[in-house]
Amino acid sequence: MLDLSLDIILMLIAAAFAAGFVDAIAGGGGLITVPALMLAGLPPAQALATNKVQGVFGAGTAAISYARSGLVDLRQQKGAAAVAFAGGLLGAMCVAALPTDLLRYVLPVVLIGIAVFFALKPGLNDMDRTRRISPVVFTATFVPAIAFYDGLLGPGTGAFLMLGWVMLAGYGILKATAHTKLLNFASNLGGLVAFAFVGKPLWLLGLAMAAAQIAGATLGARLAMRIGARVIKPLLVITSTALALRLIWQML
Template sequence: MLFCVAVLAGFIDSVSGGGGLIALPTLMLAGLSPVQAIGTNKFQAIFGKISSVRYFLKHGLIDVKKFRLAIVVTFICAGLGGYAVQLIPNQDLVLYIPWMIGLVALYTIFSPRMADIDTSQRLTIAAFSFIIVPFLAFYDGFFGPAASSFFSISFIALLGFSTAKAVAHTKLLLLFANGAAIITFIIGGHIIWQIGFIMAIGQWIGGHYGSKMVHLKGSKIVKPMLISVCFILIGKMIYQSGVV
Protein backbone atom coordinates (compact mmCIF):
# COMPACT_ATOMS: atom_id res chain seq x y z
CA MET A 1 0.00 0.00 0.00
CA LEU A 2 2.78 2.42 0.91
CA PHE A 3 4.54 1.64 -2.37
CA CYS A 4 1.40 2.64 -4.31
CA VAL A 5 1.03 5.78 -2.19
CA ALA A 6 4.65 6.68 -3.00
CA VAL A 7 4.08 6.27 -6.75
CA LEU A 8 1.09 8.60 -6.59
CA ALA A 9 2.89 11.06 -4.29
CA GLY A 10 5.98 11.11 -6.51
CA PHE A 11 3.88 11.76 -9.61
CA ILE A 12 1.86 14.54 -7.96
CA ASP A 13 4.95 16.11 -6.40
CA SER A 14 6.70 16.27 -9.76
CA VAL A 15 3.67 17.74 -11.50
CA SER A 16 2.41 20.27 -9.00
CA GLY A 17 3.98 19.79 -5.58
CA GLY A 18 1.97 18.48 -2.67
CA GLY A 19 2.85 14.80 -2.79
CA GLY A 20 3.71 15.05 0.90
CA LEU A 21 0.09 15.96 1.59
CA ILE A 22 -0.72 12.35 0.77
CA ALA A 23 2.42 10.56 1.97
CA LEU A 24 2.75 12.21 5.39
CA PRO A 25 -0.80 11.56 6.68
CA THR A 26 -0.62 8.00 5.31
CA LEU A 27 2.59 7.31 7.22
CA MET A 28 1.01 8.64 10.42
CA LEU A 29 -2.09 6.52 9.85
CA ALA A 30 0.25 3.53 9.39
CA GLY A 31 1.41 3.99 12.99
CA LEU A 32 4.59 6.08 12.74
CA SER A 33 5.15 8.88 15.23
CA PRO A 34 4.99 12.42 13.75
CA VAL A 35 8.78 12.83 13.71
CA GLN A 36 9.26 9.34 12.21
CA ALA A 37 6.63 10.13 9.59
CA ILE A 38 8.32 13.41 8.65
CA GLY A 39 11.80 11.84 8.55
CA THR A 40 10.72 8.75 6.59
CA ASN A 41 8.67 10.91 4.23
CA LYS A 42 11.71 13.06 3.47
CA PHE A 43 13.88 10.00 2.88
CA GLN A 44 11.50 8.40 0.39
CA ALA A 45 10.69 11.75 -1.25
CA ILE A 46 14.31 12.49 -2.11
CA PHE A 47 14.30 9.64 -4.63
CA GLY A 48 11.45 11.32 -6.48
CA LYS A 49 13.50 14.53 -6.50
CA ILE A 50 16.57 12.68 -7.84
CA SER A 51 14.46 11.13 -10.59
CA SER A 52 12.94 14.51 -11.51
CA VAL A 53 16.25 16.40 -11.48
CA ARG A 54 17.85 13.69 -13.61
CA TYR A 55 15.06 14.04 -16.16
CA PHE A 56 15.16 17.85 -16.24
CA LEU A 57 18.96 17.94 -16.51
CA LYS A 58 18.78 15.54 -19.42
CA HIS A 59 16.37 17.88 -21.22
CA GLY A 60 18.34 21.06 -20.45
CA LEU A 61 15.76 22.72 -18.19
CA ILE A 62 18.08 23.32 -15.20
CA ASP A 63 20.93 25.85 -14.91
CA VAL A 64 22.91 24.69 -11.88
CA LYS A 65 25.59 27.41 -12.10
CA LYS A 66 23.12 30.28 -11.71
CA PHE A 67 21.68 28.74 -8.56
CA ARG A 68 24.84 27.72 -6.68
CA LEU A 69 24.20 30.36 -4.01
CA ALA A 70 20.56 29.29 -3.67
CA ILE A 71 21.67 25.67 -3.30
CA VAL A 72 24.02 26.53 -0.42
CA VAL A 73 21.36 28.64 1.36
CA THR A 74 18.78 25.88 0.81
CA PHE A 75 21.03 23.20 2.30
CA ILE A 76 21.82 25.23 5.44
CA CYS A 77 18.27 26.44 6.14
CA ALA A 78 16.64 23.06 5.46
CA GLY A 79 19.10 21.42 7.84
CA LEU A 80 18.14 23.91 10.54
CA GLY A 81 14.46 23.18 9.89
CA GLY A 82 14.99 19.43 10.14
CA TYR A 83 16.81 19.87 13.44
CA ALA A 84 14.17 22.24 14.83
CA VAL A 85 11.19 19.91 14.27
CA GLN A 86 12.92 17.17 16.26
CA LEU A 87 12.99 19.44 19.31
CA ILE A 88 9.16 19.50 19.51
CA PRO A 89 7.55 16.69 21.61
CA ASN A 90 5.58 14.09 19.64
CA GLN A 91 2.36 14.78 21.55
CA ASP A 92 2.49 18.40 20.43
CA LEU A 93 3.23 17.50 16.81
CA VAL A 94 0.22 15.16 16.76
CA LEU A 95 -1.95 18.16 17.59
CA TYR A 96 -0.26 20.65 15.28
CA ILE A 97 0.33 18.64 12.10
CA PRO A 98 -3.34 18.23 11.02
CA TRP A 99 -3.81 22.00 11.32
CA MET A 100 -0.60 22.68 9.40
CA ILE A 101 -1.72 20.33 6.64
CA GLY A 102 -5.13 22.00 6.61
CA LEU A 103 -3.59 25.45 6.13
CA VAL A 104 -1.43 24.14 3.28
CA ALA A 105 -4.54 22.61 1.70
CA LEU A 106 -6.41 25.93 1.87
CA TYR A 107 -3.46 27.68 0.28
CA THR A 108 -3.39 25.08 -2.47
CA ILE A 109 -7.08 25.53 -3.24
CA PHE A 110 -7.00 29.33 -3.40
CA SER A 111 -3.54 29.90 -4.89
CA PRO A 112 -3.48 31.49 -8.36
CA ARG A 113 -3.07 29.37 -11.44
CA MET A 114 0.57 29.32 -12.48
CA ALA A 115 -0.44 30.22 -16.03
CA ASP A 116 -2.16 33.37 -14.70
CA ILE A 117 0.88 34.75 -12.85
CA ASP A 118 2.67 37.71 -14.42
CA THR A 119 5.99 36.30 -15.60
CA SER A 120 8.07 39.49 -15.47
CA GLN A 121 11.19 39.21 -13.31
CA ARG A 122 10.92 41.12 -10.02
CA LEU A 123 14.03 39.91 -8.15
CA THR A 124 17.57 39.04 -9.09
CA ILE A 125 18.62 35.46 -8.45
CA ALA A 126 20.91 36.65 -5.63
CA ALA A 127 18.07 38.54 -3.93
CA PHE A 128 15.78 35.56 -4.42
CA SER A 129 18.41 33.33 -2.80
CA PHE A 130 18.68 35.51 0.32
CA ILE A 131 15.07 36.69 0.72
CA ILE A 132 12.79 33.84 -0.42
CA VAL A 133 14.89 30.68 -0.32
CA PRO A 134 15.74 30.72 3.43
CA PHE A 135 12.07 30.71 4.50
CA LEU A 136 10.94 28.06 2.02
CA ALA A 137 13.97 25.85 2.69
CA PHE A 138 13.47 26.03 6.45
CA TYR A 139 9.79 25.15 5.97
CA ASP A 140 10.72 22.17 3.81
CA GLY A 141 13.18 20.87 6.40
CA PHE A 142 10.76 21.48 9.27
CA PHE A 143 7.57 20.13 7.69
CA GLY A 144 7.57 19.97 3.89
CA PRO A 145 4.17 19.31 2.26
CA ALA A 146 3.50 21.63 -0.70
CA ALA A 147 7.00 23.15 -0.54
CA SER A 148 7.24 22.32 -4.25
CA SER A 149 4.25 24.47 -5.10
CA PHE A 150 5.51 27.33 -2.88
CA PHE A 151 8.87 27.26 -4.66
CA SER A 152 7.37 26.89 -8.14
CA ILE A 153 5.01 29.83 -7.74
CA SER A 154 7.90 31.94 -6.36
CA PHE A 155 10.06 31.09 -9.37
CA ILE A 156 7.25 32.10 -11.74
CA ALA A 157 6.06 35.21 -9.92
CA LEU A 158 9.45 36.61 -8.87
CA LEU A 159 11.94 35.33 -11.45
CA GLY A 160 9.61 35.17 -14.47
CA PHE A 161 10.25 31.49 -15.20
CA SER A 162 8.00 29.33 -17.37
CA THR A 163 6.05 26.62 -15.56
CA ALA A 164 8.31 23.79 -16.73
CA LYS A 165 11.49 25.74 -15.89
CA ALA A 166 10.10 26.73 -12.47
CA VAL A 167 9.21 23.14 -11.59
CA ALA A 168 12.62 21.94 -12.79
CA HIS A 169 14.58 24.40 -10.60
CA THR A 170 12.24 23.75 -7.69
CA LYS A 171 13.19 20.08 -7.79
CA LEU A 172 16.88 21.03 -7.85
CA LEU A 173 16.61 23.11 -4.67
CA LEU A 174 14.34 20.62 -2.92
CA LEU A 175 16.80 17.83 -3.69
CA PHE A 176 19.39 19.62 -1.53
CA ALA A 177 16.77 20.61 1.04
CA ASN A 178 15.71 16.99 1.46
CA GLY A 179 19.33 15.87 1.64
CA ALA A 180 20.13 18.29 4.46
CA ALA A 181 16.99 17.42 6.43
CA ILE A 182 17.60 13.68 6.00
CA ILE A 183 21.05 14.03 7.57
CA THR A 184 19.49 15.53 10.70
CA PHE A 185 16.83 12.78 10.88
CA ILE A 186 19.45 10.05 10.44
CA ILE A 187 21.47 11.54 13.32
CA GLY A 188 18.28 11.67 15.40
CA GLY A 189 17.38 8.06 14.49
CA HIS A 190 13.93 8.97 13.16
CA ILE A 191 13.86 7.19 9.78
CA ILE A 192 12.11 3.81 9.41
CA TRP A 193 14.40 2.31 6.78
CA GLN A 194 12.29 -0.62 5.55
CA ILE A 195 9.31 1.62 4.81
CA GLY A 196 11.57 4.33 3.42
CA PHE A 197 13.24 2.07 0.85
CA ILE A 198 9.95 0.49 -0.28
CA MET A 199 8.44 3.93 -0.83
CA ALA A 200 11.63 5.22 -2.45
CA ILE A 201 11.11 2.82 -5.38
CA GLY A 202 7.60 4.15 -5.85
CA GLN A 203 8.82 7.75 -5.62
CA TRP A 204 11.39 7.15 -8.34
CA ILE A 205 8.75 5.76 -10.70
CA GLY A 206 6.19 8.47 -9.94
CA GLY A 207 8.79 11.25 -10.12
CA HIS A 208 9.98 10.16 -13.57
CA TYR A 209 6.55 10.06 -15.17
CA GLY A 210 5.39 13.20 -13.38
CA SER A 211 8.41 15.12 -14.71
CA LYS A 212 7.69 13.86 -18.20
CA MET A 213 4.09 15.06 -17.87
CA VAL A 214 5.21 18.57 -16.79
CA HIS A 215 7.68 18.77 -19.65
CA LEU A 216 5.06 17.79 -22.23
CA LYS A 217 1.92 19.46 -20.83
CA GLY A 218 3.25 22.38 -18.76
CA SER A 219 0.76 24.45 -16.81
CA LYS A 220 -2.37 22.80 -18.25
CA ILE A 221 -2.36 20.03 -15.65
CA VAL A 222 -0.76 21.77 -12.67
CA LYS A 223 -3.80 23.44 -11.10
CA PRO A 224 -6.18 20.46 -11.55
CA MET A 225 -3.60 18.22 -9.89
CA LEU A 226 -3.23 20.64 -6.98
CA ILE A 227 -7.01 20.72 -6.46
CA SER A 228 -7.17 16.93 -6.60
CA VAL A 229 -4.50 16.72 -3.90
CA CYS A 230 -6.58 19.00 -1.69
CA PHE A 231 -9.72 16.88 -1.96
CA ILE A 232 -7.77 13.73 -1.18
CA LEU A 233 -6.18 15.49 1.80
CA ILE A 234 -9.52 16.66 3.17
CA GLY A 235 -10.83 13.09 3.14
CA LYS A 236 -7.74 11.85 4.94
CA MET A 237 -7.95 14.60 7.54
CA ILE A 238 -11.59 13.70 8.31
CA TYR A 239 -10.55 10.10 8.81
CA GLN A 240 -7.48 11.06 10.83
CA SER A 241 -9.47 13.34 13.12
CA GLY A 242 -11.15 10.25 14.55
CA VAL A 243 -7.78 8.68 15.29
CA VAL A 244 -5.99 11.59 16.99
Protein backbone atom coordinates in the same frame (compact mmCIF):
# COMPACT_ATOMS: atom_id res chain seq x y z
CA MET B 1 10.45 -2.90 8.29
CA LEU B 2 10.57 -6.49 9.63
CA ASP B 3 7.52 -5.74 11.79
CA LEU B 4 5.40 -4.73 8.80
CA SER B 5 3.38 -7.28 6.85
CA LEU B 6 3.93 -7.72 3.13
CA ASP B 7 0.59 -6.15 2.20
CA ILE B 8 1.41 -3.03 4.24
CA ILE B 9 4.82 -2.75 2.58
CA LEU B 10 3.24 -3.09 -0.88
CA MET B 11 0.67 -0.43 0.05
CA LEU B 12 3.46 1.94 1.08
CA ILE B 13 5.37 1.26 -2.14
CA ALA B 14 2.23 2.03 -4.17
CA ALA B 15 1.74 5.24 -2.17
CA ALA B 16 5.35 6.20 -2.91
CA PHE B 17 4.80 5.71 -6.65
CA ALA B 18 1.71 7.94 -6.57
CA ALA B 19 3.55 10.51 -4.46
CA GLY B 20 6.50 10.58 -6.85
CA PHE B 21 4.16 11.13 -9.79
CA VAL B 22 2.23 13.96 -8.13
CA ASP B 23 5.29 15.58 -6.59
CA ALA B 24 7.18 15.73 -9.90
CA ILE B 25 4.31 17.71 -11.41
CA ALA B 26 2.95 19.93 -8.66
CA GLY B 27 4.54 19.04 -5.33
CA GLY B 28 2.58 17.67 -2.39
CA GLY B 29 3.83 14.09 -2.47
CA GLY B 30 4.09 14.09 1.30
CA LEU B 31 0.30 14.47 1.38
CA ILE B 32 0.19 10.83 0.26
CA THR B 33 3.21 9.20 1.91
CA VAL B 34 3.22 10.72 5.43
CA PRO B 35 -0.38 9.68 6.23
CA ALA B 36 0.31 6.26 4.68
CA LEU B 37 3.36 5.76 6.90
CA MET B 38 1.43 6.83 9.99
CA LEU B 39 -1.47 4.52 9.09
CA ALA B 40 1.10 1.73 8.87
CA GLY B 41 1.84 2.33 12.54
CA LEU B 42 4.97 4.50 12.48
CA PRO B 43 5.12 7.24 15.12
CA PRO B 44 5.06 10.80 13.69
CA ALA B 45 8.80 11.52 14.00
CA GLN B 46 9.75 8.20 12.43
CA ALA B 47 7.15 8.64 9.67
CA LEU B 48 8.60 12.07 8.81
CA ALA B 49 12.14 10.72 8.87
CA THR B 50 11.29 7.72 6.66
CA ASN B 51 9.38 10.01 4.32
CA LYS B 52 12.50 12.12 3.88
CA VAL B 53 14.47 9.01 2.83
CA GLN B 54 12.19 8.22 -0.07
CA GLY B 55 11.33 11.85 -0.84
CA VAL B 56 14.98 12.69 -1.53
CA PHE B 57 15.06 10.16 -4.36
CA GLY B 58 11.81 11.38 -5.90
CA ALA B 59 12.85 15.02 -5.93
CA GLY B 60 16.30 14.13 -7.22
CA THR B 61 14.86 12.04 -10.04
CA ALA B 62 12.49 14.83 -11.07
CA ALA B 63 15.35 17.36 -11.00
CA ILE B 64 17.47 15.18 -13.29
CA SER B 65 14.56 14.54 -15.66
CA TYR B 66 13.83 18.25 -16.06
CA ALA B 67 17.55 19.02 -16.46
CA ARG B 68 17.93 16.46 -19.23
CA SER B 69 15.07 18.16 -21.09
CA GLY B 70 16.93 21.49 -20.98
CA LEU B 71 14.38 23.22 -18.73
CA VAL B 72 16.90 23.87 -15.95
CA ASP B 73 20.68 23.95 -15.57
CA LEU B 74 21.39 22.22 -12.27
CA ARG B 75 24.93 23.61 -12.15
CA GLN B 76 23.55 27.13 -11.99
CA GLN B 77 21.45 26.11 -8.99
CA LYS B 78 24.36 24.81 -6.90
CA GLY B 79 24.49 27.88 -4.67
CA ALA B 80 20.73 27.94 -4.11
CA ALA B 81 20.77 24.19 -3.42
CA ALA B 82 23.45 24.65 -0.75
CA VAL B 83 21.32 27.34 0.89
CA ALA B 84 18.27 25.05 0.71
CA PHE B 85 20.23 22.20 2.30
CA ALA B 86 21.30 24.42 5.20
CA GLY B 87 17.76 25.72 5.63
CA GLY B 88 16.25 22.23 5.67
CA LEU B 89 18.88 21.03 8.14
CA LEU B 90 18.30 23.97 10.48
CA GLY B 91 14.53 23.66 10.26
CA ALA B 92 14.60 19.98 11.18
CA MET B 93 16.95 20.69 14.07
CA CYS B 94 14.46 23.25 15.42
CA VAL B 95 11.41 20.96 15.33
CA ALA B 96 11.45 20.37 19.07
CA ALA B 97 12.49 23.90 19.99
CA LEU B 98 9.99 26.06 18.07
CA PRO B 99 6.21 26.24 18.58
CA THR B 100 4.60 25.07 15.35
CA ASP B 101 0.93 25.10 16.41
CA LEU B 102 0.29 28.64 15.15
CA LEU B 103 1.85 27.81 11.82
CA ARG B 104 -0.45 24.79 11.50
CA TYR B 105 -3.47 27.08 11.86
CA VAL B 106 -2.18 29.52 9.25
CA LEU B 107 -1.11 26.89 6.71
CA PRO B 108 -4.58 25.84 5.48
CA VAL B 109 -5.48 29.47 4.74
CA VAL B 110 -2.22 30.00 2.85
CA LEU B 111 -2.61 26.78 0.86
CA ILE B 112 -6.19 27.58 -0.11
CA GLY B 113 -4.99 31.03 -1.16
CA ILE B 114 -2.35 29.43 -3.40
CA ALA B 115 -4.97 27.12 -4.91
CA VAL B 116 -7.29 30.04 -5.66
CA PHE B 117 -4.42 32.07 -7.10
CA PHE B 118 -3.35 29.39 -9.58
CA ALA B 119 -6.95 28.52 -10.41
CA LEU B 120 -8.24 32.03 -11.11
CA LYS B 121 -5.32 34.26 -12.05
CA PRO B 122 -5.37 34.84 -15.82
CA GLY B 123 -2.24 34.55 -17.93
CA LEU B 124 -0.52 31.84 -15.92
CA ASN B 125 1.00 29.65 -18.60
CA ASP B 126 4.39 28.36 -19.69
CA MET B 127 5.61 31.79 -20.86
CA ASP B 128 8.08 33.76 -18.72
CA ARG B 129 7.01 37.13 -17.33
CA THR B 130 8.59 40.13 -15.60
CA ARG B 131 11.07 39.29 -12.86
CA ARG B 132 10.42 41.14 -9.58
CA ILE B 133 13.65 40.41 -7.68
CA SER B 134 17.17 39.42 -8.68
CA PRO B 135 18.37 35.81 -8.46
CA VAL B 136 20.78 36.77 -5.66
CA VAL B 137 18.01 38.27 -3.52
CA PHE B 138 15.74 35.32 -4.30
CA THR B 139 18.42 32.86 -3.16
CA ALA B 140 19.29 34.87 -0.06
CA THR B 141 15.73 35.40 1.20
CA PHE B 142 13.00 33.21 -0.30
CA VAL B 143 14.98 29.97 -0.67
CA PRO B 144 16.24 29.68 2.95
CA ALA B 145 12.82 30.63 4.34
CA ILE B 146 11.00 27.90 2.41
CA ALA B 147 13.78 25.36 3.02
CA PHE B 148 13.65 26.08 6.77
CA TYR B 149 9.90 25.52 6.66
CA ASP B 150 10.44 22.25 4.78
CA GLY B 151 12.69 20.96 7.55
CA LEU B 152 10.39 22.25 10.29
CA LEU B 153 7.04 21.02 8.92
CA GLY B 154 7.11 20.33 5.18
CA PRO B 155 3.52 20.24 3.82
CA GLY B 156 3.11 22.49 0.78
CA THR B 157 6.82 23.15 0.19
CA GLY B 158 6.50 22.43 -3.54
CA ALA B 159 3.55 24.80 -3.87
CA PHE B 160 5.40 27.56 -2.01
CA LEU B 161 8.48 27.17 -4.19
CA MET B 162 6.32 27.21 -7.32
CA LEU B 163 4.64 30.43 -6.21
CA GLY B 164 8.01 32.05 -5.62
CA TRP B 165 9.43 31.09 -9.00
CA VAL B 166 6.30 32.34 -10.76
CA MET B 167 5.61 35.55 -8.84
CA LEU B 168 9.13 36.65 -7.90
CA ALA B 169 11.44 35.10 -10.50
CA GLY B 170 8.93 35.55 -13.35
CA TYR B 171 9.13 31.98 -14.63
CA GLY B 172 6.43 30.21 -16.61
CA ILE B 173 4.61 27.30 -14.96
CA LEU B 174 6.67 24.47 -16.50
CA LYS B 175 10.01 26.23 -15.99
CA ALA B 176 9.05 27.06 -12.40
CA THR B 177 8.19 23.41 -11.75
CA ALA B 178 11.56 22.32 -13.12
CA HIS B 179 13.42 24.79 -10.91
CA THR B 180 11.70 23.71 -7.68
CA LYS B 181 13.01 20.15 -7.77
CA LEU B 182 16.71 20.55 -6.99
CA LEU B 183 15.89 22.95 -4.14
CA ASN B 184 13.28 20.54 -2.81
CA PHE B 185 15.83 17.73 -3.06
CA ALA B 186 18.40 19.79 -1.14
CA SER B 187 16.02 20.85 1.64
CA ASN B 188 14.78 17.25 1.92
CA LEU B 189 18.37 16.05 2.20
CA GLY B 190 19.13 18.60 4.90
CA GLY B 191 16.04 17.53 6.82
CA LEU B 192 16.99 13.87 6.42
CA VAL B 193 20.45 14.46 7.91
CA ALA B 194 18.86 15.98 11.02
CA PHE B 195 16.00 13.44 11.25
CA ALA B 196 18.47 10.56 10.92
CA PHE B 197 19.65 11.33 14.46
CA VAL B 198 16.29 12.00 16.13
CA GLY B 199 13.61 10.31 14.00
CA LYS B 200 15.44 7.02 13.35
CA PRO B 201 14.08 6.38 9.85
CA LEU B 202 13.35 2.87 8.65
CA TRP B 203 16.08 2.83 6.02
CA LEU B 204 15.13 -0.38 4.23
CA LEU B 205 11.48 0.66 3.96
CA GLY B 206 12.50 4.14 2.85
CA LEU B 207 14.75 2.72 0.13
CA ALA B 208 12.03 0.32 -1.06
CA MET B 209 9.64 3.27 -1.33
CA ALA B 210 12.40 5.28 -3.02
CA ALA B 211 12.47 2.86 -5.96
CA ALA B 212 8.75 3.48 -6.49
CA GLN B 213 9.29 7.23 -6.03
CA ILE B 214 11.87 7.20 -8.82
CA ALA B 215 9.46 5.44 -11.19
CA GLY B 216 6.58 7.77 -10.31
CA ALA B 217 8.72 10.91 -10.54
CA THR B 218 10.07 9.89 -13.95
CA LEU B 219 6.56 9.35 -15.29
CA GLY B 220 5.24 12.55 -13.73
CA ALA B 221 8.06 14.70 -15.09
CA ARG B 222 7.57 13.29 -18.58
CA LEU B 223 3.85 14.08 -18.47
CA ALA B 224 4.49 17.60 -17.20
CA MET B 225 7.04 18.27 -19.94
CA ARG B 226 4.61 16.97 -22.56
CA ILE B 227 1.52 18.91 -21.44
CA GLY B 228 2.94 21.77 -19.34
CA ALA B 229 0.66 24.20 -17.54
CA ARG B 230 -2.46 22.36 -18.64
CA VAL B 231 -1.67 19.51 -16.24
CA ILE B 232 0.50 21.35 -13.68
CA LYS B 233 -2.05 24.05 -12.76
CA PRO B 234 -5.02 21.75 -12.07
CA LEU B 235 -2.89 19.28 -10.12
CA LEU B 236 -1.32 22.07 -8.08
CA VAL B 237 -4.79 23.41 -7.23
CA ILE B 238 -6.01 19.92 -6.26
CA THR B 239 -2.99 19.04 -4.11
CA SER B 240 -2.93 22.41 -2.31
CA THR B 241 -6.65 22.18 -1.55
CA ALA B 242 -6.40 18.55 -0.44
CA LEU B 243 -3.47 19.35 1.84
CA ALA B 244 -5.35 22.30 3.38
CA LEU B 245 -8.41 20.11 4.02
CA ARG B 246 -6.23 17.40 5.57
CA LEU B 247 -4.61 19.91 7.91
CA ILE B 248 -8.04 21.25 8.93
CA TRP B 249 -9.27 17.69 9.55
CA GLN B 250 -6.23 17.00 11.74
CA MET B 251 -6.94 20.09 13.85
CA LEU B 252 -10.58 19.12 14.30
